[in-house]
Amino acid sequence: MAPGDISGINGTALTDLADLAVLGDQLVGEVITPSDGARYDEARGIFNAMIDRRPAAIARCENEEDVVRAIRFARDHDLPIAVRGGGHSVAGMSLVDGGLVIDLRGMNTVTVDPDARTARVGGGAIMSELDRGTQAHGLATTGGRVSTTGVGGFVLGGGAGWLDRAFGLACDNLLAVDLVTAQGERLHIDEEEHPDLFWALHGGGGNFGVATTFTLRLHPLTAMTAMLLLWRPEAGPTVVRAYRDFLESAPDRIGGGLLYCTGPPEEFVPEDMVGTLVCAVLITYIGHEEQARDLAAPLLRLGPDAEMINELPYADLQCLLDDPPGYRNYWSAEYLDSFPDQAVDRFCRRASDMIVPSPSQHVLFPQGGAVTEGPSEYPLPWRASSWIVHPFGLWDDPADDARARQWAHDTRADVRPWSHGAVYLNFIGREGRDRVVAGFGAENYRRLAAVKAQYDPDNVFRLNHNIEPRPPGP
Known part of the structure; x- marks a missing residue:
């Protein structure tokens, strides 16, 4: 490594790279710095192209001991720590200017015990690695709706996906976590060991340490059907009402969502719908196509302008709506x-403000089933709501930044009269402390703050939807 200056937090500087060279020698993995040029730029790249941060160094960890050494190094040098798994945080929380990124992508092993129906998953695994690993055994667990999402951030934040109405949220299937604390201490956490921390990790995010391994419950899954139905946008209000009524009585094996999006350039899509605004319904069904068609008859009778209905492996379904x-x-x-109905009308009208063509999605997700009926003790008050409106913006041109943000804010404002008040924090960026508290509920937040005070009293892990440490008391 060439010598140079790397500034840390509050003006702290590593006057040369000797210390980083020592850290690199200690790791099984490697340390990447700005002096590594293109490799550094590749290593700091994340999903959201709006985020351009320059860490002092990126520690690509290969095992738990690497994580311990990286945390201790950062603390010894007063460097802020960001933790990277999949890099899908919309706010870019897996990067930090002038600090140390603990990059877990090398810790991505998935080991399945088909008899116990469990998977042991490395902290840097992404969803496709988990899904492909479990699928080989006819098993699955609730995963994110994008195959490149990091398993760690997804599970620790709660974890909603196509299977959640049947199998519960991802964290409902969390059986154990191996975690390295802010002090560099290694902990195994489950219902019996550190039960307070086990509770906090069911939705509390990355506030309590670096999770290096997860043990997840799996479920039998041998048949999966996906139905993608498209209409021209003028049919939207009728389709949305029908979809709402359909989901309110659908079995838990039905998942999916409704979205306004840009018509994709696929063979089954009429040419005049490609690249224009369309109203789409995605129905996911745990079972065979014939059963799915019978259940979805109320929507099929509306006569979609385009449709794709197939049985397919769950891991392939997980890639179906991947965002580039x-x-x-x-x-x-x-x-x-x-x-x-009033909310339906507002939702449909607001779709016209999307940037089209683009990969943006104006989404309505259902809850219910095992989400609503799941464990009520975890700090996830949003699971009790019935519907989710999720403006999901992706666009190319920086000139559209203000327009895209305004569309998201206006979409929320349109439906706020029916708001539950709570929110899944994995679905939002930095929206202020009140929204963080709303993600957990006020009483849960106080309890989480007490757990944080025990395991991370200095708030080392603060580059997240942050829970500020506060010991229990009056």
């Missing part, structure tokens, strides 16, 4: 107790 990297991103969400 390299776009500018802004997302938000509003969780609703109900979705009456």
